[in-house]
Amino acid sequence: MRIVIARLLFGTIAAAALSWSVAAQQPASPQVTPQDLRDGLKNPTRWLTYSGDYANHRHSPLTQITPANVNRLVAQWQFQTDTLGKFEASPLVVDGVVYVTGPLDTAWAIDARTGRQIWRYKRDLPSGLIACCGLVNRGFGVMGDRLFKTTLDAHVVAISRKTGAIEWDTAMANFKHGYSGTTAPLVVKDKVIVGVAGAEYGVRGFIDAYDAQTGKQVWRFHTTAGPEDAGHATWRGTDVKAWEHGGGSIWVPGAYDPELNLVYWGTGNAGPDYSGIEREGDNLYTASLVALDADTGKLRWHYQFTPHDIWDYDSTQMPVLADLTLNGAPQKVVLFANRNGFFYVLDRATGKLLRAKPFIETTWAKEVRADGRPMLQPNSVPSEEGTKVCPDQTGGTNWMPPSFDPSLNLFFVTARESCGIFFTWKDDYTPGDAFRGGAVQRMGETQMSALRAIDVATGARKWEFPYANQSWAGVLSTASGLVFAGSSGNLMAFDAKTGKNLWHFQTGNALYAGAITYMIDDRQYVLMPSGTALTAFALADF
Amino acid sequence: MSRSAVVRAALLAISVGLASGAAAIAQQREGGRDARPAKNPLEGNPQAISNGAAMFRNRCAGCHGPDAHGYLGPDLTAFWAAGGTDARMFDIVRYGVSGTEMIAADPTRVFDKDIWQVLAYVRTLAAVPAAAPTGDAANGERIFRANCSSCHRVDGRGGQLGPDLSRIGSARPRTGLAAKVRGTSAFIRPGYEPVTLVTRDGERLRGVRKNEDEFSIQIMDMRERLQGYLKTNLAGVTIDKQSVMPAYGPDRLADRDLDDLLRYLTTLRGAAETATR
Numbered sequence: 081m082r083i084v085i086a087r088l089l090f091g092t093i094a095a096a097a098l099s100w101s102v103a104a105q106q107p108a109s110p111q112v113t114p115q116d117l118r119d120g121l122k123n124p125t126r127w128l129t130y131s132g133d134y135a136n137h138r139h140s141p142l143t144q145i146t147p148a149n150v151n152r153l154v155a156q157w158q159f160q161t162d163t164l165g166k167f168e169a170s171p172l173v174v175d176g177v178v179y180v181t182g183p184l185d186t187a188w189a190i191d192a193r194t195g196r197q198i199w200r201y202k203r204d205l206p207s208g209l210i211a212c213c214g215l216v217n218r219g220f221g222v223m224g225d226r227l228f229k230t231t232l233d234a235h236v237v238a239i240s241r242k243t244g245a246i247e248w249d250t251a252m253a254n255f256k257h258g259y260s261g262t263t264a265p266l267v268v269k270d271k272v273i274v275g276v277a278g279a280e281y282g283v284r285g286f287i288d289a290y291d292a293q294t295g296k297q298v299w300r301f302h303t304t305a306g307p308e309d310a311g312h313a314t315w316r317g318t319d320v321k322a323w324e325h326g327g328g329s330i331w332v333p334g335a336y337d338p339e340l341n342l343v344y345w346g347t348g349n350a351g352p353d354y355s356g357i358e359r360e361g362d363n364l365y366t367a368s369l370v371a372l373d374a375d376t377g378k379l380r381w382h383y384q385f386t387p388h389d390i391w392d393y394d395s396t397q398m399p400v401l402a403d404l405t406l407n408g409a410p411q412k413v414v415l416f417a418n419r420n421g422f423f424y425v426l427d428r429a430t431g432k433l434l435r436a437k438p439f440i441e442t443t444w445a446k447e448v449r450a451d452g453r454p455m456l457q458p459n460s461v462p463s464e465e466g467t468k469v470c471p472d473q474t475g476g477t478n479w480m481p482p483s484f485d486p487s488l489n490l491f492f493v494t495a496r497e498s499c500g501i502f503f504t505w506k507d508d509y510t511p512g513d514a515f516r517g518g519a520v521q522r523m524g525e526t527q528m529s530a531l532r533a534i535d536v537a538t539g540a541r542k543w544e545f546p547y548a549n550q551s552w553a554g555v556l557s558t559a560s561g562l563v564f565a566g567s568s569g570n571l572m573a574f575d576a577k578t579g580k581n582l583w584h585f586q587t588g589n590a591l592y593a594g595a596i597t598y599m600i601d602d603r604q605y606v607l608m609p610s611g612t613a614l615t616a617f618a619l620a621d622f
Numbered sequence: 623m624s625r626s627a628v629v630r631a632a633l634l635a636i637s638v639g640l641a642s643g644a645a646a647i648a649q650q651r652e653g654g655r656d657a658r659p660a661k662n663p664l665e666g667n668p669q670a671i672s673n674g675a676a677m678f679r680n681r682c683a684g685c686h687g688p689d690a691h692g693y694l695g696p697d698l699t700a701f702w703a704a705g706g707t708d709a710r711m712f713d714i715v716r717y718g719v720s721g722t723e724m725i726a727a728d729p730t731r732v733f734d735k736d737i738w739q740v741l742a743y744v745r746t747l748a749a750v751p752a753a754a755p756t757g758d759a760a761n762g763e764r765i766f767r768a769n770c771s772s773c774h775r776v777d778g779r780g781g782q783l784g785p786d787l788s789r790i791g792s793a794r795p796r797t798g799l800a801a802k803v804r805g806t807s808a809f810i811r812p813g814y815e816p817v818t819l820v821t822r823d824g825e826r827l828r829g830v831r832k833n834e835d836e837f838s839i840q841i842m843d844m845r846e847r848l849q850g851y852l853k854t855n856l857a858g859v860t861i862d863k864q865s866v867m868p869a870y871g872p873d874r875l876a877d878r879d880l881d882d883l884l885r886y887l888t889t890l891r892g893a894a895e896t897a898t899r
Contacts, residue, residue, distance in 0.1 A: 210730075464672065464675060464676040464679070465679065466676075466679050466680065501680070503676045503677070503679060503680040504676060505672070505673040505676040505677060506669065506672075506673055513733065514731065514733070518676065518680070519677070519680045519681065520680070521680055521681075521684065547836060548834055548835050548836045549834075549835065567835070567836065568834075568835035568836060569835065570835055570836055570837065572836070581836075584836070584837060586835070586837075
């Protein structure tokens with residue numbers, strides 16, 4: 081606009097008229113296009129998806145903050161939400177504005193330079209909400225001038241980026257039966273792809289695509305195989321309707337490969353969590369990675385990490401897409417650090433297992449066979465007397481997103497060592513009631529956590545930084561060779577090559593999300609959610 | 623082991639817990655929650671007993687022991703024989719016991735049915751109360767004032783290096799208290815873990831840990847000073863195995879005096895604090 085004004089003042093009348101006509105044809109503000117989403121972090125002034133790009137690398141090309149100067153990183157602003165609960169969201173950044181979702185279906189637009197609020201959104205939630213694991217949300221999706229989010233009452237909504245007003249609102253499922261929405265959407269072309277949480281309440285999980293313009297449902301993929309699905313024979317047992325309340329919830333976003341036109345999504349635990357008598361068999365497609373055609377939602381392939389899950393090992397972690405050279409040959413893979421304690425490398429065109437290796441101490445299974453099935457260890461099944469199994473139900477990692485540095489071939493993940501005593505009992509399914517079939521006593525003395533760097537070429541641990549407490553923090557890495565992660569409220573920076581801790585800042589509340597980074601006015605910011613605050617950091621002397 | 627003392631302690635704890643939780647109860651009932659039945663509707667139900675056994679082992683046994691005979695928390699087996707009712711036990715579980723680790727059961731996570739199933743199981747363990755408690759509480763209080771109150775507070779009097787014991791009679795069985803006095807460190811409350819710090823100058827500092835992260839540690843030292851230290855300024859941080867509480871073996875505290883002390887401690891149920899509310 082400044083250019084337009086300059087021409088008006090100093091140019092010819094004709095030039096000025098031309099400029100005005102061009103300006104009039106331009107949209108009122110820059111749009112986010114499907115190509116922008118495909119480009120990921122090529123434009124580092126923006127952060128447009130949960131993990132920055134469709135491949136979920138969470139690895140920024142920005143290099144202003146380096147291992148040499150990160151000790152000069154200082155807080156620039158802090159945004160306090162004035163709500164209860166906690167952030168588990170990844171903020172998005174579009175053209176100088178941070179868009180972030182908070183607990184209890186709140187959201188904000190915030191000036192990315194100053195932390196000043198632009199608008200606030202708060203959903204009027206109905207009474208009687210059922211959400212097992214925190215009234216949280218994991219972030220927005222964006223397309224055009226719209227933001228998209230799931231809601232605790234199991235809707236998906238489109239919100240105006242300019243005003244925070246609702247543009248469409250579509251119910252996904254009946255929240256009174258335990259369905260809820262917490263995942264960040266994955267926006268692909270003209271579709272908003274989301275799913276439902278609630279496996280602890282006997283939901284039947286699904287992944288849905290909605291038209292970004294109208295909010296109309298385009299396709300649905302059920303994560304428990306019904307009679308019409310190929311995997312239905314994997315549900316047998318005392319409850320012939322087990323698949324109808326068999327879990328498989330979706331509560332973190334997936335990945336997208338534009339060349340294969342496939343979306344990849346990790347699915348949640350089978351239900352009831354700790355009791356398998358009702359549902360003998362593998363229970364497809366729970367605790368799996370599913371590859372779906374982005375246009376139709378048809379299943380292209382699946383890989384089940386934990387067949388017949390009875391440990392609450394949701395596979396709701398980030399599928400990370402990478403192009404590697406394995407055994408001298410180029411290979412398109414998906415990397416997956418699973419809650420069950422194994423780090424997987426799969427062929428992302430076919431779903432074939434290339435390698436699986438524990439990244440923590442596991443006792444339910446020690447290895448995965450060449451045919452892709454884990455070798456279960458004896459005495460690892462929940463029982464009435466209690467059975468010790470490692471990891472406990474919170475897993476080797478969880479929803480907190482990892483990062484991947486392709487230049488170093490290192491995968492950075494918050495790894496959690498733990499064991500628990502797993503108990504089982506009989507639960508009858510009642511819509512809207514908890515449906516767990518047991519519980520776990522966590523064993524405090526077995527717990528530790530660390531930031532671990534995994535060499536994706538070998539699956540070996542390159543380095544680790546042990547934390548003082550069990551961490552729930554996500555990871556961010558940058559092309560300058562830095563990794564941002566943390567624990568105990570401390571946002572920390574590490575040397576990506578060695579794991580040496582270079583900097584930290586006590587944010588004052590626990591970390592349940594990962595940092596993001598963006599560039600504005602030639603200044604690189606690192607933005608970290610902690611508790612119910614966002615803190616933005618930049619170098620002191622820029 | 624005097625079971626009836628424990629049971630009485632538990633019963634008193636119920637009344638204390640109910641008094642302090644009355645507002646919460648009223649609120650819940652106004653919210654449309656049906657009043658619980660007076661008698662366990664699942665008593666004797668084999669499936670309920672089986673489910674309840676697993677739930678008990680998962681949620682209760684850590685404090686009350688695998689056989690419900692008490693460990694950190696009171697013995698539950700003599701509850702009914704001492705006059706306890708299903709309804710009272712249900713309310714203890716639902717609303718907790720104020721001032722102890724026995725917290726209220728969240729109704730969104732623990733349904734009434736779950737509580738009744740656990741009670742159906744515990745009822746199968748029911749035993750008769752043992753002999754009446756022994757010991758002289760007045761002498762026990764004198765022993766406490768002389769030996770324990772420099773570190774432990776009761777009804778607003780005493781030190782604060784160790785936990786406040788104003789309600790310890792509701793929280794611990796006599797056996798657990800005896801083991802603690804005699805010197806066990808099997809269980810140390812969070813916030814009271816013994817820690818030794820070594821400074822760069824070689825000075826050793828002892829205290830109890832209040833908090834810790836990757837870069838700092840916060841303690842109360844043996845002189846009850848709250849102190850924070852940067853780990854970069856320390857040569858060592860060790861969480862010790864042995865509690866900072868001295869062991870009172872038979873050489874320091876005769877069995878009879880221990881008996882008196884335990885009689886006193888099991889009477890501590892926070893009455894004074896309740897009265898001031």
